[in-house]
Amino acid sequence: MAARDYGEYGGVTRALELIGERWALLIVRDLLVGPRRYGELAAGLPRIPSNVLAARLKELQAAGVLRRAPRSRVIVYELTPYGHELEPVVLALGAWGFKALDDPRDEQVITPDSMTMDLRSAFRAGIAAELPATAYAARVGEAELLIRVDGRTLDVSRGDGPADLAFAAGPGIRRVISGELAADRAIATGVVEVLHGRGALLDRFATTFHLAA
Amino acid sequence: MAARDYGEYGGVTRALELIGERWALLIVRDLLVGPRRYGELAAGLPRIPSNVLAARLKELQAAGVLRRAPRSRVIVYELTPYGHELEPVVLALGAWGFKALDDPRDEQVITPDSMTMDLRSAFRAGIAAELPATAYAARVGEAELLIRVDGRTLDVSRGDGPADLAFAAGPGIRRVISGELAADRAIATGVVEVLHGRGALLDRFATTFHLAA
């Protein structure tokens, strides 16, 4: 049942034995956004073979990282408290990997859950606390998110809703977050399209969410 | 050259493409302690096949995580600045995995580098700042470390040296760090053997390095 081990006794080694297998940490990432059904997980990990997903769910359950939500009519997977403690790991990893992103290839997909976690990685609570509460509606690829920033708290949820600024963007939004592309130039060049609201708020967005390369 | 990808565009995904392969993050962990030769890395990862180590070193080099140290007579591997930015990831992962450690199996090894990183994970700078500067000489398994704490800074180096407290322990030292076993009881039961210095300092050690389960 225990994953193939490394023959070493230590914290990192143990962690990798529990969540180091291929796909495992991506499942954790999506569950950090919220409980998910089997099919939702499969949809959020487009290339995962169904047998691998089933195997990982079992292993992660045995490892105490996730569980099937009790007293729920349908089967729903959720993180255990211990699994939830992986949040700092996933955020740090996401921040690190974000800096290595180049422009996306055509076959690459952006899912709502992955984008949610990227936004959490890039969120600067200290900066946001100085700014007025703001709601953004963002459409990037297939992901449609409502992003609410209020003081030091960030809430990202799927779907649409009332927002101070609604915008659509290609994945070039990355360059806005990395600071390579100024907000006003992103709008001017069409990388970001303002759907409604004051376009000037995109600059606030870029200030709130920032990961320098 | 690029590792097998996940077909998704996002920070965590990209990170796992770069350092998600088996053994990769353990190599990074050891290099976070300092530059290492090929043979030193092999010794610190007892079960890694030599071809896999060679392959990982190439991939991590291509990923910009590490490089061969320039103008060095022998071949030495060291992290790039970008690779060094993985430190928070490794520390967080180590802290998480440490909590899932149970007692070690016989074939499991403790290496100096893995123990050094575990100590860094468990180090509580805020607590240490309130305590007097202290040097510990610890022998755990094959690892012999000199641990110097001064204010908020921690320095761990291999080998022996002048210390306020020198002790030898089996891996049961984990229970001291987790708080399951009080320092005085660890000494009384022989889990930790005081070689010289005041045994009472082990309590300070347990306060300085702590990861609750």
Place this chain on the structure above:
DNA sequence: CCGTATCCGCTCAGATACTG
């Protein structure tokens, strides 16, 4: 539809031997 199991082809990991 949701969750699993089972097939197969293939890549990668593991073990060992060998070379500059």
Place this chain on the structure above:
DNA sequence: CAGTATCTGAGCGGATACGG
């Protein structure tokens, strides 16, 4: 010492099929 070469088998990816 610092890798490369080769072989074998485990695990992944992909497809398909089956029970609730």
